[in-house]
Amino acid sequence: MSNDFSINVEHLTRVEGHGNIELNVKNGKIEKLQWSVVEAPRFFEAMLRGQNYNELRPITSRICGICSIGHSLASLKATEDALDVKITEQTALLRRLAINGENMQSHILHIGYLAAPDLLGVGSVFPLIGSKHNDTVLKIVKLHRLANEMSDMICGRTVHPIRLIVGGFSLLPTKKQLLALQKRLGESKSVTKDLASVIQSVSDKLPNFTRETEYIALSANDEYAFYDGVLNSTDTGKFKDYKNYQTITNEYFVPHSTAKHAKHNRESYMVGALARFNLNSNQLHPGAKEVAKMFKLKAISYNPFMNTIAQLVEFMHNIEDSIDLIDTLLDKGIKDEKPVKAKVKASRGVGLVEVPRGLLIHDYTLNSKGYCTKANCIIPTNQNHANIQLDMEKLVPEIIDKPPKEIELTLEMLVRAYDPCISCSTHYLDVKFI
């Protein structure tokens, strides 16, 4: 290989949003290696100023198309925390179904459309149509459709849900719809297993790279946490004072990115499916544990490329969990509940949720008339940017003797493994209103 080369990936493809990778090597030494986010900042927290508490959910949903259900739920939890709204058990169960649907939708999109092409040696999913992998593509499409239709059924729409409102749901699914969904979920377990086998057969393409880092996710006593839980770290354990989440998520500014970075106990930490797996894997459903076994994935895994595999494990878990949730809902019978009414007061509320890419936090301060005066959103991808950079800094020297094209692909695969959501991460920023 040559001693001098440069890699410049402008607007990395098959990720959500705009990010660049830059690598300059001179005389075999790295002169510059930088992951930067170049998406235009969008000032969401500034836009929440003066909005009524009922409007915060529909506006923050627009931070991200892929995780709009997650943003909606973090938003509702923050608003309901501020206004002491206690949701019903039925609402909590349905919201868990909603978050499962979104997690499945987002994970299968990433596994199938964004990450798998690298493992199968193509530039996108399109060339796979009509190839020997045609059957795999159809399986991915089938699972993606199921996840989307599930979200449509619970939320009224997958992208920017409609039915999720303060205190409950504007419209409820019927018993008949839930039964039909449950049947399809049951059938999709074997499809998921088949897909896992195909990915397993090419998993030697996943680089065997590790770097010890800190993992942060929510943890709950009685379930693999998505909708509810307390902050937890592989380094420092549980942190129950959720309103002081900033002690964990210390965000800071870097000039080459329109997205903030974050650090806690070390120079960086990671959130997302692998972080959740590393902290909570013993709470996975049996089928999900089997998928993990197929890939020999065990906690704690320090290989970021395994995040995609952890997503596959979670996909199976979400299916199994949703089947159980529907059982509970139907046992109790769907009641025609109206949303719990909020009593407006001056207050601050914080909502924490695990979304496909990791820990998401919304934090609102409302005035006595129920209008927002201050807002802060902590986005999963922002928490991962520093970790991506440090992974690159360890990875490149390990592979520097490979051809530049291969180094470029490996770096692209690394960023894609994090499944970054760059629209989210440039929602921008801590705002202090005067």
Added chain:
Amino acid sequence: MKQKPRVAIFDFADCEGCELEIADLEEEILDLIEIVDIVSFREVMKEHSDNYDIAIVEGSIMRPMDEKRLRDIRSKAKILVALGACATIGGVNKIRNQWMHDEVVRAVYGDAPVHGNKLFDVSKAKAVNEIVPVDYYIHGCPIDRDEFKQVITALALGKKPEIPRYPVCVECKKNENICQFELGNYCLGPITRAGCKAICPTNNSPCEGCRGLIKKAETKCVWEVLERYNLSYEDIRRRCTMYNYGKEECQVDE
């Protein structure tokens, strides 16, 4: 057979939810690529070509560097389609336009050293047609998948796509919904362009106006609605700011 039109999809400042709606066409994407060649779609493919007939542009325009990129896309495309509310009317990004630009930048970046950094050179949020001419619009936040298919099919056949010019109320009535005003909600259905199948009121939620205001709203009827439900002009103006900031004055009060 005539060569298939070459389509490129681009995104600017937005949530990429409308592109996701395209991915969510599932098996129907296979039908779509029967009639057009997708030559660039960064969100899902690595391949890219600068040789295209139809450019589909998603997102609002915020920075000079983005304006330049958009002009370049326009110069290469025979037809330019604006995709989704951020591109067609500026969308939620325009909410912040109600404040002085300098004040927003200072409020957001504080003392961080962003001066002279082109990544942060942000001006007011703009719709695509405020920078370059737009040939066709696919409205909505997010877009309606069926409408997307209709527009692309029409363009592939060399026809002019038609989008509704009547209000959401027409589709809402067709769905036999109870009027949101009757339920005590404030709905923008009477003045918002249809084409969404009235999806929000059909899910028992008021219309937010994401498809933009219709050109010639029946203002007499709107005033009657406001009067009947004892709502003020101020209410309609406030509701309009989510998607139609700066548009409500000329559209409603004529």
